[in-house]
Amino acid sequence: MNIFDLLNTIDPQKITLDEQMASGRRAMFRQLGDWGKKMALGAIPLAATVTPRKAMAAHEDNADVLNFALLLEYLENEFYMMGLDTIVPKGTNDEKVFMQISKHEKQHVEFLQAAIKSIGGTPIDKPEFDFTAGGAFMPFSDYDQFKVLSQAFEDTGVRAYKGQAANLIDNDTLLTAALQIHSIEARHAAKIRMMRDEFGWIYFNHRGRGMPYATQPVYSGENMQTQAGVNLKTITTVDEGGFTGAFDEPLTKEEVTAIASLFLKK
Amino acid sequence: MRVPLTNRKESTVSARNQENLRRRSFLKFAGFATASTAIVLSGCKEVLDQLPYPVDVDPDDYVLKTVRLGKGDTGVLNYAYTLEQLEAEFYIQVVASSSFASMFNYYEQRSLREIRDHEVVHRDFLKAALGEKAIGQLKFDFKAVNFEDKQSILQTAKTFEDLGIAAYNGAGKRLASADLLTIAGKIVSVEARHASIIRSLVDTDPTSFAGDDIIDMNGLDLAYEPAKVLEAANPFILNKIDASEL
Numbered sequence: 001m002n003i004f005d006l007l008n009t010i011d012p013q014k015i016t017l018d019e020q021m022a023s024g025r026r027a028m029f030r031q032l033g034d035w036g037k038k039m040a041l042g043a044i045p046l047a048a049t050v051t052p053r054k055a056m057a058a059h060e061d062n063a064d065v066l067n068f069a070l071l072l073e074y075l076e077n078e079f080y081m082m083g084l085d086t087i088v089p090k091g092t093n094d095e096k097v098f099m100q101i102s103k104h105e106k107q108h109v110e111f112l113q114a115a116i117k118s119i120g121g122t123p124i125d126k127p128e129f130d131f132t133a134g135g136a137f138m139p140f141s142d143y144d145q146f147k148v149l150s151q152a153f154e155d156t157g158v159r160a161y162k163g164q165a166a167n168l169i170d171n172d173t174l175l176t177a178a179l180q181i182h183s184i185e186a187r188h189a190a191k192i193r194m195m196r197d198e199f200g201w202i203y204f205n206h207r208g209r210g211m212p213y214a215t216q217p218v219y220s221g222e223n224m225q226t227q228a229g230v231n232l233k234t235i236t237t238v239d240e241g242g243f244t245g246a247f248d249e250p251l252t253k254e255e256v257t258a259i260a261s262l263f264l265k266k
Numbered sequence: 267m268r269v270p271l272t273n274r275k276e277s278t279v280s281a282r283n284q285e286n287l288r289r290r291s292f293l294k295f296a297g298f299a300t301a302s303t304a305i306v307l308s309g310c311k312e313v314l315d316q317l318p319y320p321v322d323v324d325p326d327d328y329v330l331k332t333v334r335l336g337k338g339d340t341g342v343l344n345y346a347y348t349l350e351q352l353e354a355e356f357y358i359q360v361v362a363s364s365s366f367a368s369m370f371n372y373y374e375q376r377s378l379r380e381i382r383d384h385e386v387v388h389r390d391f392l393k394a395a396l397g398e399k400a401i402g403q404l405k406f407d408f409k410a411v412n413f414e415d416k417q418s419i420l421q422t423a424k425t426f427e428d429l430g431i432a433a434y435n436g437a438g439k440r441l442a443s444a445d446l447l448t449i450a451g452k453i454v455s456v457e458a459r460h461a462s463i464i465r466s467l468v469d470t471d472p473t474s475f476a477g478d479d480i481i482d483m484n485g486l487d488l489a490y491e492p493a494k495v496l497e498a499a500n501p502f503i504l505n506k507i508d509a510s511e512l
Contacts, residue, residue: 093472094472096472096473097472097473097475099473100472100473100475100476100477101476103485104476104481104485105485106485107483107484107485108484108485110484111484111485111486158455161451162448162451162452162455163448165438165447165448165451166444166445166447166448169441169444169447172439175438175439175447176435176436176438176439176489177484177486179434179435179438179451179454179487179489180435180486180487180488180489181485181486181487182451182454182455182458182487183431183434183435183454183455183457183458183487184458184476184481184485184486184487185455186454186455186456186458186459186462187458187459187461187462187475187476187487188462188475188476189459189462190458190459190460190462190463190475191462191463191466191475191476194462194463194466199373199376199377199380199463200377200459200460200462200463201380201384201456201459201460227391227395227449227452228395228445228446228449230391230394230395232387232391235390235391235393235394236386236387236390236391237386238383238384238386238387238390239383242380242383242384242386242387243383243387245380245383245384245456246383246384246385246387246388246391246453246456247387247452247453247456248451248452248455248456248459249452250448250451250452
């Protein structure tokens with residue numbers, strides 16, 4: 001299996017899908033103008049966009065992508081500030097860890113706000129959060145729950161940035177910065193997992209010990225058997241726990257929004 | 267030609283290569299002046315110990331080829347494949363160390379075994395994805411690493427993991443294919459998880475997992491150009507890597 005052959009192969013199903021989308025897009029453009037165009041293209045699943053970037057018609061607006069990231073960073077930033085004010089034990093190594101993470105989230109908020117302005121966009125305002133998710137969690141009075149949510153937020157952050165990277169492919173500076181934040185989120189996630197006596201990575205699609213069922217959407221879809229058309233079982237002697245752990249999977253904007261919405265004040 | 271290695275540990279010699287060495291005519295080695303005396307005077311084991319080149323390198327491959335990574339997305343994937351080969355081989359030797367079980371506690375052993383598995387998967391995946399465009403098996407030189415020493419192993423692991431992150435983060439912009447960019451993203455976050463765990467195991471500073479020594483004032487992780495990455499990796503790779511077409 002050669003990925004380049006794969007990408008060059010004309011997949012009838014894909015063509016049909018693309019043609020359907022193209023005709024659907026054309027119809028929508030006529031009706032809705034530019035706004036409809038942007039929304040329609042934004043709705044194309046990543047899996048359907050096998051076109052090399054030079055040939056791609058358009059991407060989701062860079063400012064929209066960065067504002068989506070900013071929403072997550074607002075959430076994380078406020079979560080850690082509140083945690084450090086309340087539940088994280090003072091004078092401990094844990095406090096040093098969460099202060100370091102909190103520092104990064106604050107830097108990410110400020111960086112993204114500046115980046116959005118630099119490309120002529122407007123940073124969204126910070127929404128009001130409810131970290132109890134309507135009473136389901138008590139992160140600021142139960143330290144275990146604080147760490148549970150911390151892990152869920154960081155593992156979500158990894159998947160969210162990964163899902164958006166391709167939308168920034170036409171802007172090298174923004175793409176590289178997004179990748180640099182993405183790997184920080186993964187460093188955070190592994191550290192918190194270690195503090196929760198877990199290993200640093202995700203097995204299959206398992207949320208792991210002590211993670212409530214409500215966090216499962218953060219881990220669903222992590223147990224991919226194939227990557228870029230390569231069936232991993234056929235090319236390596238490493239077992240499934242190993243090869244699913246070797247790749248982190250992206251989440252779509254819609255999937256991430258569904259997770260983050262649980263923590264928006266109703 | 268590189269300076270030949272000496273004092274290779276016999277434990278690093280694979281059974282296959284030992285067999286190859288024994289099977290081949292000693293005359294084939296006679297061109298190596300320093301070895302020839304030993305061949306005459308000593309038995310096979312001493313020869314293995316004194317051969318003036320790394321004994322785990324097939325003698326036929328002794329003159330190592332320059333490896334061209336290629337251009338475009340092929341070049342970027344071969345660049346990643348270079349680093350994944352390096353990491354996989356390193357962790358294979360770590361886990362194979364005779365002191366592995368005595369040096370590391372349960373959490374460390376499982377983490378290192380699973381990191382080895384991840385790197386092997388990354389290596390095998392990239393080879394399969396590249397197909398006939400994949401570079402060959404590279405030859406490595408870990409003489410700077412003491413595989414019987416925990417600190418030496420973990421410090422090297424820390425270097426490799428941070429380097430891997432820097433490489434993928436820096437190379438993302440070179441990929442033309444959106445799908446391959448996402449694939450690279452799937453791998454680099456796992457490298458970042460490794461780096462975080464390894465740094466936590468080797469450093470006493472609790473903030474080391476994403477320490478101020480590597481993370482900048484904007485909270486951004488490392489991102490290096492290929493030349494800088496390969497310069498850092500070069501002491502561990504016996505082949506010359508030609509990344510000029512990247």
